[in-house]
Amino acid sequence: MSEASRMVEVGEKQVTAREAVAECTIRMTPDACAALVAGTPKGDPMEAAKVAGLLAAKRTPDLLPFCHPIALTGASVMLEPDAETGTIRIEAVMHALDRTGAEMEALTAAAVAALCLYDAAKAFDRAAEIGGLHLLAKAGGKSGAFRRAD
Numbered sequence: 001m002s003e004a005s006r007m008v009e010v011g012e013k014q015v016t017a018r019e020a021v022a023e024c025t026i027r028m029t030p031d032a033c034a035a036l037v038a039g040t041p042k043g044d045p046m047e048a049a050k051v052a053g054l055l056a057a058k059r060t061p062d063l064l065p066f067c068h069p070i071a072l073t074g075a076s077v078m079l080e081p082d083a084e085t086g087t088i089r090i091e092a093v094m095h096a097l098d099r100t101g102a103e104m105e106a107l108t109a110a111a112v113a114a115l116c117l118y119d120a121a122k123a124f125d126r127a128a129e130i131g132g133l134h135l136l137a138k139a140g141g142k143s144g145a146f147r148r149a150d
Helices: 030-038 045-063 103-121
Strands: 016-027 072-082 087-098 129-139
Touching: 016 103, 030 045, 030 072, 030 087, 030 103, 045 072, 045 087, 045 103, 072 103, 087 103, 103 129
Parallel strands: none
Antiparallel strands: 016 087, 016 129, 072 087
8 A cells, every 4th residue: 555645744743833934926017917906896806815815825735635734823915016017926924833834825825816816917918927936934843944045
């Protein structure tokens, strides 16, 4: 019997404070970006993206089969639009008290927030593009701190 697909055992690990920060960017025409910032007939796509990212963070283990459900103690999704260049930077920050990190929750939150923005942007720019999804930083746990060098 193969154990190729399994969740890693974390029961022996200490519960510690964890933090993870991820980001990605969605690029579109400057006019499309300005339309999203101004709001659409469907409502405020910026606020919808934040909420979608937060909901996604909470559902990460339902989407990714090897992720443990973790005790998120706080989460935020921030958007930085630049209508001049047609970009919106998405940053997701997760805090948890658990035996494993919150990196996947942060990455999932950023990605889903970007998808929500694409859903709104496609009415103005079907060529909008999501990119640059990556972990910026993590803290806590056995492996310690990580900060992406750019």
